[in-house]
Amino acid sequence: MVEMKESKKIKMIVWGITGSGDRIRETVDVMKEMKEKYEDRVDIRVYVSKAGDQVVKYYKLLPELEIDFDKIWVEANANAPFLAGQVQMGKFEFMLIAPATSNTVAKISLRIADTMLTNAAIMSQKALVPLYIMPSDFKEGEVITKLPNGKDLKLVIRKEDVEHVQKLAAMKGVSMLERTGDIPPLFEKYFGP
Secondary structure, three states: OOOOOOOOEEEEEEEEEEEOOOHHHHHHHHEEEHHHHHHOOOEEEEEEEEEEHHHHHHHHHHHHHHHHOOOOEEEEEEOOOOOHHHHOOOOOOOOEEEEEEEHHHHHHHHOOOOOOOHHHHHHOOOHHOOEEEEOOOOOOEEEEEEEEOOOOEEEEEEEHHHHHHHHHHOOEEEEEEOOOOHHHHHHHHOOOO
């Protein structure tokens, strides 16, 4: 009798990076930790918007992402690479956009699918693929973020941006993450400890 080994199927997720510099360093660190912890169970596919490409270069994170993640796709237009089609076909367990600019959040909440990530996010809702978003403008008030040179930058988050976060949070199949510390429990929920 031949023994058959049970093979574990690697699951895939989308990690979308937009043009937000707020918590980008911390997000990259957490995603590297998740990749290392779940490398035998999860394939993290990194998709970077046009603005996100500028930000990861500005923060000098692109070489690090290229080393730590197998392949990175950068947006050419709303359908290239064709992420929305892959989402529609159910290739991913979930989609995570972190960090997400107020522009990205507003577009998704208003159903404007004119970028690769907004197109894919709206398709995820239609195809019932869970969507998780960590918005840069989570709640109204002052926040301190880090510039690429390590200096602090004070920003004031406006109620208009928070209204889009709240509208999106109320949509079925969408969950908002307030901080990078919310990402590890998300992976545990889907892939275990």
